[in-house]
Amino acid sequence: MAVEHMRSWQIGDVTVARLVELWKFTDHINMTIADAEPEEVIAMDWLHPHYATPDGQQIMNFQGFVVQTPTMNVMLDTCIGNGRDRAYDVFRNLDTSFIEDLGTLGLKPDDIDVVLCTHLHFDHVGWNTYWDGKEWAPTFPNARYLFGQTEYDAWEEMRRHEDHGLHDVRHLADSVDPIVRRGLAHFIDANHRISDELWTEPSHGHSPGHIHLCIESRGERGVITGDLMHHPIQTALPSRPARFDMDTAQGIATRTGFVEKYRDSGVLVIGAHFADPTxxxxxSEGEGTRFFGIGLEGS
Structure with missing residues (x-):
């Protein structure tokens, strides 16, 4: 099912391909913006029909990205994964074609050189591993798994406490720990150069060590957001509190800075959870800002 939803974009010599695990997931807008109501969504004509339903629910995807440079294959965030015990039914015991979809790009798991996790929430680390019949094993056995040091340390500290708030920690046991035990994890600073074309920058707030990926090749530039924002409405309302930001104030500062930096810059923005067009x-539009998806009116 997911193959038909795959898309790719070219940034110089770099190709970014989208692998979708959950397509057009709908939910109340206050699952993203804590104090938002459907009426606000309905009033923003540009969100319809791609990013919002007629009754003001948000539409989003759960997806990962394969970033191919002339010298390496990078898996950016690995979604939820199959057969997992998760806190919400919609994410529990999935049986998706994520790995088969990777094959349509002409790639096998063995061909991935780097796995980069923007942060360690469950929906960005799941396919780090797979169940081999006996244990959770690395899905990409030849890859260096890049985890932010600040991020990893924060989650290690969090699971030492009983109260985790909105942030479940059970995924660490099946999606992070097996990578660390096998010595495949490489702990990086927030500013990290992966290749000539790829590097990370800090965007803390959604999580303690959140990072996003920057791309530059042949004079063209792009950025993949990770979860510094979840929905295009946040390009228009970056200063509104996001429900799942672990540090609300820092999340607001990160989003507002991101929007200011990339507004009218010509840099291609790829939203980690944005529905199509991703x-x-x-x-700028009037006195504010908004997201202009590829192919939509005005883009």
Missing amino acids: AGWIR
Whole structure:
């Protein structure tokens, strides 16, 4: 089912391909913006029909990205994964074609050189591993798994406490610990150069050590957001509190800075959870800003 939803974008010599695990997931807008109501969504015509339902629910995807440079294959965030025990039914015991979809790009798990996790929430680390019949084993056995040091340390500290708030920690046992035990994890600073074309930058707030991926090749530029924002509405309302930000104030500062930096810049913005069109540009409109998805009116 997911193959038909795959998309790819070219940034110079770099190709970014989208692998979708959950397509057009709908929910109340206050699952993203804590104090938002459907009426606000309904009033923003540009969100419809791609990013919002007629009754003001948000539409989003759960997806990962394969970033191919001339010298390496990078898996950016690995979604939820199959056969997992998760806190919410919609994410529990999935049986998706994520790995088969990777094959449509001409790639096998063995071909992935780097796995980069923007942060360690369950829906960004799941396919780090798979169940081999006996244990959770690395899905990408030849890859260096890049985890932010600050991020990893924060989650290790969090699971030492009983109260985790909104942030479940059970995924660490099946999706992170097996990678660390096998010595495949490489702990990086927030500013990290992966290749000539790829590097990370800090975007803390959603999680303690959240990072996003920057791309530059042949004079063209792009950025993949991770969860510094979840929905295009946040390009227009970056200063509103996000429900799942672990540090609300820092999350607001990160989003507002991101929107200011990339507004009218010509840099292709690829939203980690954005529905189709997932890629586009942040541009000024009147006294504000909004997201112009590729192919939509005005883009």
